[in-house]
Amino acid sequence: MNKKNRRGVFRAITAFTLSAAMLLAGGCGKSGGQGGPGGPNAQQGGTIYVIAKQPLSFWDDVRKGAEDAGEELGYDIVYREATGDNDYSSQEADIQDAIKKKAKAIVIAPNGKTELNSAFEQAEKAGIKIININSKADYDGVLSFIRCSDNESGSVAARNAIKILRGDSMEITGLKNIAIIGHTASTAEERISGFINTFTDQAADAIAPTEMTENNGEKAEENKKAKIEAYKKGIIKGDPCAKKDAAKEEALEILQNNPGNISVFFGTNTNTTLGICEAVEELELQNEVVVIGFNSDERELAYIRNGVLDGTVIQNPYMMGYVGVRYAKKAITGDNVPLRMDTGAVFVSTKNINDEFVNLMIYPDGKPEENEGGQG
Amino acid sequence: MAKNKKSKDSGAYIFAGILIAIIYIINTFLVESIYWGNQEVSQKTGQANSALNKMNSELTAINMDSISIAAGIIAPEDMGMTQANTEIRYGNIIAAEHQFEAIKDVSPVVTKRYNYAKALITAFKAKLDSLGTDVVMMGDADEMNNILKREIYPLQTTASEMLISTIDAVNVENIKLNAANTRRAFLLMTIMMIVAILGEIAVWLFARRAKKIRAELEEREKNLAEVDAKLKATRQKASDLAVINVLTGMKNRYALDGDISDRLESGRFNIAVFDMDNFRSINDTYGYDFGDEYLAAVAEKLKEEFGEVAEIYNITGNEFCFVFNSSITESQAMGIAQNIQRVMSSPYEVLNLAVQLPCSGAVYHYLPGDCLNVNSLLVKLDTALRTVKMNGGNMINTVMNM
Numbered sequence: 103m104n105k106k107n108r109r110g111v112f113r114a115i116t117a118f119t120l121s122a123a124m125l126l127a128g129g130c131g132k133s134g135g136q137g138g139p140g141g142p143n144a145q146q147g148g149t150i151y152v153i154a155k156q157p158l159s160f161w162d163d164v165r166k167g168a169e170d171a172g173e174e175l176g177y178d179i180v181y182r183e184a185t186g187d188n189d190y191s192s193q194e195a196d197i198q199d200a201i202k203k204k205a206k207a208i209v210i211a212p213n214g215k216t217e218l219n220s221a222f223e224q225a226e227k228a229g230i231k232i233i234n235i236n237s238k239a240d241y242d243g244v245l246s247f248i249r250c251s252d253n254e255s256g257s258v259a260a261r262n263a264i265k266i267l268r269g270d271s272m273e274i275t276g277l278k279n280i281a282i283i284g285h286t287a288s289t290a291e292e293r294i295s296g297f298i299n300t301f302t303d304q305a306a307d308a309i310a311p312t313e314m315t316e317n318n319g320e321k322a323e324e325n326k327k328a329k330i331e332a333y334k335k336g337i338i339k340g341d342p343c344a345k346k347d348a349a350k351e352e353a354l355e356i357l358q359n360n361p362g363n364i365s366v367f368f369g370t371n372t373n374t375t376l377g378i379c380e381a382v383e384e385l386e387l388q389n390e391v392v393v394i395g396f397n398s399d400e401r402e403l404a405y406i407r408n409g410v411l412d413g414t415v416i417q418n419p420y421m422m423g424y425v426g427v428r429y430a431k432k433a434i435t436g437d438n439v440p441l442r443m444d445t446g447a448v449f450v451s452t453k454n455i456n457d458e459f460v461n462l463m464i465y466p467d468g469k470p471e472e473n474e475g476g477q478g
Numbered sequence: 479m480a481k482n483k484k485s486k487d488s489g490a491y492i493f494a495g496i497l498i499a500i501i502y503i504i505n506t507f508l509v510e511s512i513y514w515g516n517q518e519v520s521q522k523t524g525q526a527n528s529a530l531n532k533m534n535s536e537l538t539a540i541n542m543d544s545i546s547i548a549a550g551i552i553a554p555e556d557m558g559m560t561q562a563n564t565e566i567r568y569g570n571i572i573a574a575e576h577q578f579e580a581i582k583d584v585s586p587v588v589t590k591r592y593n594y595a596k597a598l599i600t601a602f603k604a605k606l607d608s609l610g611t612d613v614v615m616m617g618d619a620d621e622m623n624n625i626l627k628r629e630i631y632p633l634q635t636t637a638s639e640m641l642i643s644t645i646d647a648v649n650v651e652n653i654k655l656n657a658a659n660t661r662r663a664f665l666l667m668t669i670m671m672i673v674a675i676l677g678e679i680a681v682w683l684f685a686r687r688a689k690k691i692r693a694e695l696e697e698r699e700k701n702l703a704e705v706d707a708k709l710k711a712t713r714q715k716a717s718d719l720a721v722i723n724v725l726t727g728m729k730n731r732y733a734l735d736g737d738i739s740d741r742l743e744s745g746r747f748n749i750a751v752f753d754m755d756n757f758r759s760i761n762d763t764y765g766y767d768f769g770d771e772y773l774a775a776v777a778e779k780l781k782e783e784f785g786e787v788a789e790i791y792n793i794t795g796n797e798f799c800f801v802f803n804s805s806i807t808e809s810q811a812m813g814i815a816q817n818i819q820r821v822m823s824s825p826y827e828v829l830n831l832a833v834q835l836p837c838s839g840a841v842y843h844y845l846p847g848d849c850l851n852v853n854s855l856l857v858k859l860d861t862a863l864r865t866v867k868m869n870g871g872n873m874i875n876t877v878m879n880m
Binding site: 258 | 629
């Protein structure tokens with residue numbers, strides 16, 4: 103009896119084990135086939151520090167792009183910004199912080215060409231990948247430089263200024279002087295030089311009309327060059343301004359000192375552009391002076407719509423932040439990273455302000471609905 | 479009984495078998511649904527990626543063409559061909575866009591990336607078109623270079639980057655969906671497993687219970703068999719009592735009936751009856767118990783002396799019937815009869831008293847068909863015996879054959 107009973111229990115256990123094993127075998131087959139080596143869901147890859155220049159809406163967009171990429175790629179984004187575009191010491195502290203927190207990569211727009219090099223060196227030793235955005239850092243360990251060339255952005259501004267001056271005709275008539283107010287960072291210099299070079303190049307015929315009296319071709323060429331150089335020297339450059347009100351004062355002074363003698367007024371960032379616009383509006387010179395600005399602050403867009411601002415060059419900060427983090431991820435996972443990438447600049451005027459692409463650049467998060475009616 | 483037991487026995491195993499079959503069927507459906515789920519996801523991913531890759535490669539090709547134009551690689555007379563080519567390529571991009579947009583249930587992240595890429599491509603094409611109409615017509619190579627370098631090229635690279643990002647997002651989505659599928663599958667598997675385990679436990683309990691019941695049944699059967707055996711023994715005893723005289727331990731009248739009835743018609747044998755003369759005087763003088771003891775002693779003696787030559791029956795109180803073996807002849811039978819008379823009438827010690835009684839007998843040489851039944855045979859013998867007793871007893875008479 104006892105023996106029989108034992109055999110029954112044994113049989114029950116065997117049957118149970120067998121069916122359990124079959125179930126398990128079924129389950130295992132599938133899990134192996136699906137999960138793959140990466141496992142389900144992009145695991146958190148680590149932390150990427152994004153260190154920006156200063157608190158401006160431009161950098162908010164960089165941040166948006168970086169955070170979108172972080173979310174898509176499974177990385178935590180720590181966003182830091184310096185107090186102003188010459189404040190490299192707080193950026194240095196941010197790099198130290200990134201080292202301490204064992205960040206995987208740094209995406210940085212440095213406030214200085216070489217000032218951060220020792221910090222970079224320490225970060226590199228700690229195995230942190232360095233991706234450079236916006237303005238160039240003179241450091242060999244930088245894996246990729248993602249920017250919108252300021253020189254070329256300045257050039258875009260100049261070419262569009264010329265287009266406006268030409269109007270429907272092929273020639274520029276009655277070209278007078280140009281005035282520029284730059285902001286207080288290195289980017290301003292590049293934008294200004296890009297602007298001046300392209301402008302004088304494209305408006306060469308208007309600056310120095312070919313004189314029919316001169317028969318000697320070489321001499322004529324020399325004369326032309328000299329005239330262009332003279333024009334370049336004569337360009338009115340206001341003192342670099344950080345604040346909008348300072349820029350307005352500067353612009354008012356320039357406009358009042360050179361009445362009727364300025365064809366184009368160029369501002370190199372949001373605050374200088376806004377200052378110039380306010381001055382032009384105050385003096386009611388919007389029909390005489392072509393105002394070209396930079397960036398896409400809501401107030402700037404409003405000036406475009408009311409005709410004070412003829413156009414503004416916008417870069418693609420969102421793309422810069424997005425691609426910066428993407429390349430950082432590529433570098434972390436050991437993929438090749440393009441050495442440089444140009445995110446391009448676009449000239450925004452009343453003609454294209456409603457284009458989908460322009461709107462995407464201005465409003466990376468989608469156009470806010472409430473602004474539409476209010477600004478019109 | 480046995481059949482019933484068997485079916486009860488296999489019940490648990492049949493149940494287990496059905497359970498496993500059900501689990502297997504459900505499992506099959508599960509695998510099927512997971513397979514098709516994954517199939518759908520990978521099909522969608524494949525479609526999306528193929529569309530996006532197509533867009534990206536066509537975009538790159540267009541960009542290459544424009545760079546070639548700018549670099550002067552393409553001869554001015556071939557420009558028209560290149561432009562036509564660009565239109566074809568752009569048409570392919572639009573077709574790929576439609577292909578992508580036809581995919582249902584695309585995640586917001588993918589849609590966002592895709593829309594960005596699409597806007598960039600549209601801007602890229604618009605810029606390219608304006609370049610084709612304005613500057614190229616004007617023949618301003620420097621300006622064309624500027625636009626290519628500063629506007630078109632960044633648009634293409636960023637658009638390409640966005641397309642690749644879209645592909646990445648699609649892949650992440652794919653992994654997520656697959657993971658969700660896997661999670662769902664594991665959840666269902668776990669539920670199935672629990673059901674299976676519970677089922678198995680139920681089967682085990684059922685089997686154990688069935689076993690216990692069977693054991694009880696077997697026990698009861700065993701008890702029943704014991705009772706049955708006892709009953710049989712009792713019945714045997716009772717039937718034995720019917721044909722045996724309790725006092726003497728000899729077969730009785732009924733036994734005689736059974737034993738010789740069949741021989742009456744064709745049998746030939748010697749039979750004799752004896753009884754004590756005046757046995758009643760013993761009962762009257764010493765009591766029945768004494769009489770019984772006396773009879774038992776006589777019977778014992780008779781068995782001892784003649785058990786081998788004859789079957790002895792105690793047919794009434796003190797009357798003994800001897801059916802001689804078939805080997806015994808008529809004359810031998812007469813001799814044995816005289817010996818019987820001698821043994822019976824010899825003295826016996828009963829309860830320290832020596833008792834002796836004379837006895838009479840009748841011998842019958844039976845021939846086939848003499849009697850119809852045992853009764854008439856015994857009547858014949860008794861008649862002969864009575865005749866002797868009437869003549870003073872202590873003699874042996876012979877039944878005369880008619």
